[in-house]
Amino acid sequence: MIDKVANVLLNPKFVNFANNTTYTVTTESLFKATGRPVAIMMDNNVDEKTRKYAATKEGLYQLLCLGIYLTMIPFIFQKYGFKLAQKILKGDKDLPAFKNAAEYLNYAKLAKMEKKDRQGHKLLSKISDTLKISKEDKLTLKEHLLKDDKPPAFPAAKGAIELSNLTGTVIGLAWIASELSNHILHPLMRGLRFEEKKKSNTINIKG
Amino acid sequence: MTTPFQKQFKNLCMNLGKNNKALYGALTIAVSKGILRPTFTMMDKKQEKDSRKYTAFREGLTGAVAFGSYLITDAGVEKLAKHIAEKSNHLKELPKMKSTLSLITVSLTALFVIPAICNAATKPLMNALLPKKETKRIPQQPLPRKEIAQPNFQGYSTPYHFKNFYNSGMKIGGV
Structure with a gap:
């Protein structure tokens, strides 16, 4: 039994997948996009309408994050981060x-x-x-x-890419996604009839 | 010639390149989202203030819970991976085993552990940490009634013929 578990954990494709920041963040985002809305729907401290609103918003936010991550990381952060690392370590045999x-x-x-x-x-x-x-x-x-x-x-080259991915994660997911979500999610939520125009939403916590 | 910055930068790249864990990405996201997401939520004027407070609090709490949970589960991963590697005679491949197990635990933590802790902790913590909004109690009094001025007919009662003007008298046309 333990040998079978070890074989699964040491499968070269799985090891490669687990060592790649893009794949791991994508996996985590997909789990968040499903797990968090489900958990919010199970939160009995909040009324049903608010739960539906918060769960939909959370799911959409996580999908927005995934979209930003998958488009920005390879095309911007990885590209320019690697170039910057090459400039910093110019002439180094490891890069x-x-x-x-x-x-x-x-x-x-x-x-x-x-x-x-x-x-x-x-x-x-x-x-x-x-x-x-x-x-x-x-x-x-x-x-x-x-x-x-x-x-x-050339582990330094791989590390430079991973460092760019991590930097992109902070800038893309925490900063840009939060800023964008304020502009994108409200019209989307209105489209899904969770929000009314010019009317703010209140979250009603049960007493 | 290498500067101290170049040396440190190279060390960082070498370490990340040799042994990158799913944990690093997860921790980075937890810290940055735990700080920036509540900040942006509080700046979103399209939501009501109470709603913003609740959302921002839950987001900050999620970041903090995620950070702690990832660290704890990672410590468990270290032990579990070592145990499996020893039993299956794969001690040389322990770092690889750790990275795959790390991915599994980080994903399961994101899916089940963090949302469950947040559900259980948000309300009690919010009640304990955020000052409750005091609502002014309005004394239970009957609503003031507007006095309607009554016409003075100087001793006579309300003229009957005005009241029943349209319902009495001779009807013309027999309809």
Whole structure:
């Protein structure tokens, strides 16, 4: 039994999923978008109308957060965060001059594969032919992928992407989502007939 | 030449790259949302003040409960992962096991634990921490009645023919 549990926990796809901030935040947001409205509906301290209103608003807010996260993180924070990290650590062997975050992510996917699986893989075409760890290195990164059993992994590059994701999480989910929700959720709630125009909603806590 | 900032930045990136946990993302969200979300809610003038107070309080509380719950469950994950790794002879892969178990527990905590604690704690904490709005008690008195001035007919009663003007007398046309 315990071996089966260990096998599930060590499944390479699951490990990769759990190590990726985007996937974990997405999973958490989906659970929040379902769990929190259900919990609010179960809160008997508040009247039913208010519960329905609060649960719908919470669900919509979490979906808004997920939308913001999925669109802003890869296209803005990951892109520019990786570039900024490259500028800060310019010339460092642990963070070579990848064209962008996407090129590193393709490289990382290939580096995790078995050597025989890398040969002729379509992702190889997305790795620069001239990119080296440093000027002193005789092999390019592409050659490392084709010749080494374990090509260099560049944890600093992965860390730079994770740090960008975390920064994006704070700015996107806590700041932008809160600001946007004030402008988007009220018209949406009006559309769903939970709010009336020019009439404020009151939350009635049972005495 | 590397500056102290570059050194620290590199250490941070290396640590996150080698061992990133689902916990870090969850904690970051809990702290930032726990502070910023109530602030924005209180600034939303489209809602009534009492409603804003309740929502902001619940949001702040959710952030605080989430932070604590994630830390506690993560401590449990450490022990559980070690136990499974020892029993299944996968001690070398303990960090991988921790990261997958961490994802499972963070998700379950977000789904069940945090909303349940918030449901149970919001009302008592709100009653204890927020000052209750005092409502002025209006003394139970009959509503003042407006005195209607009665016409003075100087000793005579109300003229009968005015009262029944339309209902009496001879009808013309026989309808």
